[in-house]
Amino acid sequence: MSQGRTLLVVVALSGIITASEALKCNCTNCEKSGYECETDGACMASTSYIKGQKQHVRICIPRESLIPPGQPIYCLSAEGVLNTHCCYTDYCNSVDLQVPSGVLDSNSWRPVELAAVIAGPVFLVCLVLIVGVLLFQYHQRAYNHRQRLDVEDPSCDHLYLAKDKTLQDLIFDLSTSGSGSGLPLFVQRTVARTIVLQEIIGKGRFGEVWRGRWRGGDVAVKIFSSREERSWFREAEIYQTIMLRHENILGFIAADNKDNGTWTQLWLVSDYHEHGSLFDYLNHYSVTIEGMIKIALSAASGLAHLHMEILGTQGKPGIAHRDLKSKNILVKKNGTCAIADLGLAVRHESATDTIDIAPNQRVGTKRYMAPEVLDETINMKHFDSFKCADIYALGLVYWEIARRCNAGGVHEEYQLPYYDLVPSDPSIEEMRKVVCDQRLRPNVPNWWQSYEALRVMGKIMRECWYANGAARLTALRIKKTLSQLSVEEDVKI
Numbered sequence: 001m002s003q004g005r006t007l008l009v010v011v012a013l014s015g016i017i018t019a020s021e022a023l024k025c026n027c028t029n030c031e032k033s034g035y036e037c038e039t040d041g042a043c044m045a046s047t048s049y050i051k052g053q054k055q056h057v058r059i060c061i062p063r064e065s066l067i068p069p070g071q072p073i074y075c076l077s078a079e080g081v082l083n084t085h086c087c088y089t090d091y092c093n094s095v096d097l098q099v100p101s102g103v104l105d106s107n108s109w110r111p112v113e114l115a116a117v118i119a120g121p122v123f124l125v126c127l128v129l130i131v132g133v134l135l136f137q138y139h140q141r142a143y144n145h146r147q148r149l150d151v152e153d154p155s156c157d158h159l160y161l162a163k164d165k166t167l168q169d170l171i172f173d174l175s176t177s178g179s180g181s182g183l184p185l186f187v188q189r190t191v192a193r194t195i196v197l198q199e200i201i202g203k204g205r206f207g208e209v210w211r212g213r214w215r216g217g218d219v220a221v222k223i224f225s226s227r228e229e230r231s232w233f234r235e236a237e238i239y240q241t242i243m244l245r246h247e248n249i250l251g252f253i254a255a256d257n258k259d260n261g262t263w264t265q266l267w268l269v270s271d272y273h274e275h276g277s278l279f280d281y282l283n284h285y286s287v288t289i290e291g292m293i294k295i296a297l298s299a300a301s302g303l304a305h306l307h308m309e310i311l312g313t314q315g316k317p318g319i320a321h322r323d324l325k326s327k328n329i330l331v332k333k334n335g336t337c338a339i340a341d342l343g344l345a346v347r348h349e350s351a352t353d354t355i356d357i358a359p360n361q362r363v364g365t366k367r368y369m370a371p372e373v374l375d376e377t378i379n380m381k382h383f384d385s386f387k388c389a390d391i392y393a394l395g396l397v398y399w400e401i402a403r404r405c406n407a408g409g410v411h412e413e414y415q416l417p418y419y420d421l422v423p424s425d426p427s428i429e430e431m432r433k434v435v436c437d438q439r440l441r442p443n444v445p446n447w448w449q450s451y452e453a454l455r456v457m458g459k460i461m462r463e464c465w466y467a468n469g470a471a472r473l474t475a476l477r478i479k480k481t482l483s484q485l486s487v488e489e490d491v492k493i
Ligand SMILES: *[C@@H]1O[C@H](CO)[C@@H](O)[C@H](O)[C@H]1NC(C)=O
Pocket: 025, 026, 036, 091, 094, 095
């Protein structure tokens, strides 16, 4: 083991010293340059195994990122999750690594068991010895590892990430040269473990949201209680969907599960937006016509990106949110917004035309549930049904925004949709009566007709609220209509 490592270091060093020309590596996401890249550093191949899905990534790592020298952060493996291999000769990363099994793949033990039975006690003794040695090593490594990662002293940061790198640099690196879906697991972990929590900014059904500091910048940290491990995993998984990053979708930074022996702390780190949710924002402020268009257009852009399926190896699956509401949309400094809380989202696997998890019938917030969700007539085999339900909810959010629009000095107080028809925290039954049986929708006041922007918003809402999901507008259509409106109204985005 240590011999191997020494050898690697020697090879690494000689590689660095003698390399006068660029090293060529295989690159899984360099479509343009024929799946190849050149570097002054190392070639890297990694295989991760997340919830039954194997992902191979091959990339170039620039020399400046090979820190610390002996064991660059980009080249570390994680037991049972990630197997990473860095090397220093042309195309040396053209290997298909296996993720060390045993942790995840219980089937692979079967033959061993069989052999043990056949070979009898002698073999058993050997096995016990081997397992003992392995366990000992594993513990030592895990222990050393924790020791290293638990160091929260910022002066030790240089061991893992170049000192002057800010979060923005790190994310920029990744969106240009990395795996396209997020930071490598170990970098995520290192970032998460050097965040200093500052104040609690929200509570939800899953746990708490905190504001934290990392290298002089603010980040939001969603801390899940250990009971909610599945929600944590699912949300992290969705956020790391390849090509998901978009200015109108909350920027994901890192997921980490800190195990301190007795309990597990589950963190999800994302960009921080000081204005908080659209719900809070509308409660505090009214908006101008321009402000309304900006919020509505950016929300539609975010949702359109989420819904859109991009084909190709670097493509993205269609994603439906399933819990869209003003509390799950964040307002950014520049007055646009970002869609957050992807924990209930479902992805469409277009190859098999299936949905990636078994969608349970009625999740999300009752007040925002589409009529077909309330009366359970939604066709759950059909991915588009979920998109249509999102659009219905978007229409309700638009109604919340438009009421707060200050046109000609008039605006209404903030209210939740259906505030006048159902009690607070309504039951499904109460919602169903109003939305399905009585076919009622939020009121669109007549005076909105006198202002072009409000007239357009009112029209969009009505077309989002049709009882028949298939008749509703698409996010892309709404985005186009609002872009046009923003040009007419001379809105600077
Ligand atoms: C790596 O690149 C070489 C040269 O372009 C190519 O022949 C080989 O098939 C690639 N390997 C993989 C696994 O893509």
